[in-house]
Amino acid sequence: MIQAPIPDAAALRALVQPSRVHRSVYSDPALFELEMQRLWGRAWLFVAHDSQLKKPGDFITTRLAREPVIVVRQDDGSVKVLINRCTHRGALVCAEECGNAKRFVCCYHGWAFRPNGDLIGVPVPDGYEKGFDARKARDLGLAEVARVASYRGFVFASLSPTGPSLEDHLGYIRTSIDDLVDRAPDGEVEIAGGVFKHTYDGNWKLTIENHIDTVHPRFVHASSVAVANAQTVDPHTDGAGDIGRRQMRQNGMPPDIWEKLGVWTTGRGHVFMGDYHDDKKLVTANADPVNAEYRRRLAVRVGEERMQKILSVQRFNTIIYPNVSFMSQFGQFRVVHPISVDRTAVFAYVFRFKGAPDEMFRRSIAFANVVNGTGSLVLTDDLETYGRVQAGLGAQGSEWVDLSRGADRDVVDQPGVNRGATGTSEIGMRHQLSAWVDYMTAEG
Amino acid sequence: MDLAAITAFLVEEGRLIDERRLDEWLALYTEETSYWLPIKPDQTSPHDHISLVYDDRMLLELRVQRLQRPDMHAQTPVSRTFHMIGNVTAEAAADGTVAVHSKQVVGEYRSNRQRIHLATMVHVLVPAGPSYRIRSKRVDLLNCDADHDGIVILF
Numbered sequence: 001m002i003q004a005p006i007p008d009a010a011a012l013r014a015l016v017q018p019s020r021v022h023r024s025v026y027s028d029p030a031l032f033e034l035e036m037q038r039l040w041g042r043a044w045l046f047v048a049h050d051s052q053l054k055k056p057g058d059f060i061t062t063r064l065a066r067e068p069v070i071v072v073r074q075d076d077g078s079v080k081v082l083i084n085r086c087t088h089r090g091a092l093v094c095a096e097e098c099g100n101a102k103r104f105v106c107c108y109h110g111w112a113f114r115p116n117g118d119l120i121g122v123p124v125p126d127g128y129e130k131g132f133d134a135r136k137a138r139d140l141g142l143a144e145v146a147r148v149a150s151y152r153g154f155v156f157a158s159l160s161p162t163g164p165s166l167e168d169h170l171g172y173i174r175t176s177i178d179d180l181v182d183r184a185p186d187g188e189v190e191i192a193g194g195v196f197k198h199t200y201d202g203n204w205k206l207t208i209e210n211h212i213d214t215v216h217p218r219f220v221h222a223s224s225v226a227v228a229n230a231q232t233v234d235p236h237t238d239g240a241g242d243i244g245r246r247q248m249r250q251n252g253m254p255p256d257i258w259e260k261l262g263v264w265t266t267g268r269g270h271v272f273m274g275d276y277h278d279d280k281k282l283v284t285a286n287a288d289p290v291n292a293e294y295r296r297r298l299a300v301r302v303g304e305e306r307m308q309k310i311l312s313v314q315r316f317n318t319i320i321y322p323n324v325s326f327m328s329q330f331g332q333f334r335v336v337h338p339i340s341v342d343r344t345a346v347f348a349y350v351f352r353f354k355g356a357p358d359e360m361f362r363r364s365i366a367f368a369n370v371v372n373g374t375g376s377l378v379l380t381d382d383l384e385t386y387g388r389v390q391a392g393l394g395a396q397g398s399e400w401v402d403l404s405r406g407a408d409r410d411v412v413d414q415p416g417v418n419r420g421a422t423g424t425s426e427i428g429m430r431h432q433l434s435a436w437v438d439y440m441t442a443e444g
Numbered sequence: 445m446d447l448a449a450i451t452a453f454l455v456e457e458g459r460l461i462d463e464r465r466l467d468e469w470l471a472l473y474t475e476e477t478s479y480w481l482p483i484k485p486d487q488t489s490p491h492d493h494i495s496l497v498y499d500d501r502m503l504l505e506l507r508v509q510r511l512q513r514p515d516m517h518a519q520t521p522v523s524r525t526f527h528m529i530g531n532v533t534a535e536a537a538a539d540g541t542v543a544v545h546s547k548q549v550v551g552e553y554r555s556n557r558q559r560i561h562l563a564t565m566v567h568v569l570v571p572a573g574p575s576y577r578i579r580s581k582r583v584d585l586l587n588c589d590a591d592h593d594g595i596v597i598l599f
């Protein structure tokens with residue numbers, strides 16, 4: 001097989017220009033391989049939330065870039081991320097999605113590992129040389145992912161032993177995680193109610209770009225906006241339809257609403273956008289009885305003034321580059337898993353605010369079904385669009401993707417935080433791609 | 445209770461989808477119906493857990509109306525569908541409803557790609573004149589908890 005030479009830093013930089021990006025960034029399999037090493041192999045990636053790992057031995061299996069990993073709670077309360085590969089002949093040592101384990105035993109020849117990765121059992125040891133026990137202890141434990149750190153219960157890992165700390169990586173965007181956690185009356189959030197796993201024929205970047213794209217809803221979601229607006233006589237609803245229809249109508253807000261939104265970039269590819277809901281049931285600042293009870297419970301813990309401050313934060317989607325997209329108000333949390341240059345899986349979770357009324361969580365579930373669901377009236381048109389974009393980007397006759405909306409007009413909001421000149425600026429995509437260049441051209 | 449008539453009812457329901465007579469399909473459902481595709485086997489609640497689809501009457505009407513719009517991108521071009529229905533059993537309840545279990549093979553063809561969905565369905569029917577209407581429908585896909593591309597067809 002003929003291998004194309006790895007592009008040098010200058011060639012990589014040339015792919016991302018101030019207001020346009022070369023299509024190969026989305027479509028070239030060789031660049032995807034390089035991304036897996038240099039970007040996904042270096043970046044802090046979200047791997048788990050504390051609520052999935054409540055007690056020692058609790059584990060989940062997932063992927064870190066393309067590495068199969070076991071994320072497991074240790075006896076001392078710390079979290080380790082282990083490569084899910086037997087050090088003998090390479091089989092996955094854990095085939096469960098989650099559970100509690102005192103040890104992981106390989107199905108192939110029975111090698112057994114502690115939750116900290118130590119190899120503790122090798123059946124039929126007679127065939128091994130003298131000194132095998134020492135090698136077993138030294139070299140044959142499950143490989144451990146280089147760095148693991150967490151912020152307020154959100155566990156991230158990096159396959160690279162070097163690089164900025166998680167704290168430095170997050171920087172200002174940590175305030176979006178604060179926004180999510182602070183909303184819980186008991187001061188904690190937990191993943192609850194299942195996970196959507198949806199896939200599409202497109203590059204991973206298409207999701208995290210689309211989630212901060214404030215122009216697309218009126219076009220991509222035109223059909224759901226139209227039917228939701230046309231439904232003037234209310235059919236029966238048990239609450240699910242009511243939440244869903246409000247969100248669909250909201251996607252059809254007129255252009256001036258979108259223009260008034262903010263889109264902010266905070267460094268290292270992170271982006272958040274302002275909220276676009278003026279619907280009184282979708283925001284917490286209102287007299288809806290469920291929200292009133294929620295506000296009361298929040299105020300009991302933090303006080304009235306702090307409660308007002310917490311709920312005054314109006315953010316819709318936040319991107320923690322490269323693998324997280326979430327929104328706080330309904331606890332929607334999406335994790336991006338690249339499969340290949342033109343195939344991606346997105347896992348969508350719901351966070352429950354501990355201490356909030358049960359009905360609030362049910363609204364989050366209804367919102368998830370309509371916005372992030374596999375059979376959603378909204379998401380399915382996004383997935384279709386990603387596929388069409390990917391197919392179009394394969395065309396060789398037109399080389400560039402235009403991202404010039406709002407270019408050269410970005411506003412410095414505070415040190416390290418920039419804001420798009422308008423709510424529909426493509427500042428967020430440009431920022432993500434500048435982070436892409438930084439990762440792809442970094443030494444080491 | 446006439447199992448042949450109930451089976452014919454299910455076959456007709458599938459035919460309405462396959463022939464894209466969607467308003468007629470919707471008319472089979474009661475005014476307080478629910479249409480549910482759980483995302484995990486043995487899922488007990490559509491309210492405390494996410495679902496592949498959970499529609500009350502309000503959402504189901506929007507779903508059906510959207511499927512008939514030319515600007516529904518995920519159905520441009522439209523899917524052809526194929527319902528094959530078997531293993532039908534029915535059990536009458538004291539309140540006059542009938543719980544109907546069936547196995548269905550639902551094929552879908554769109555844009556050069558064919559998908560096969562295998563489903564265990566439970567319809568709760570209420571008698572309506574000479575026939576029935578659907579008070580609730582539960583569709584358990586064999587691979588409900590797998591990774592899925594978007595699901596847009598009716599089951």
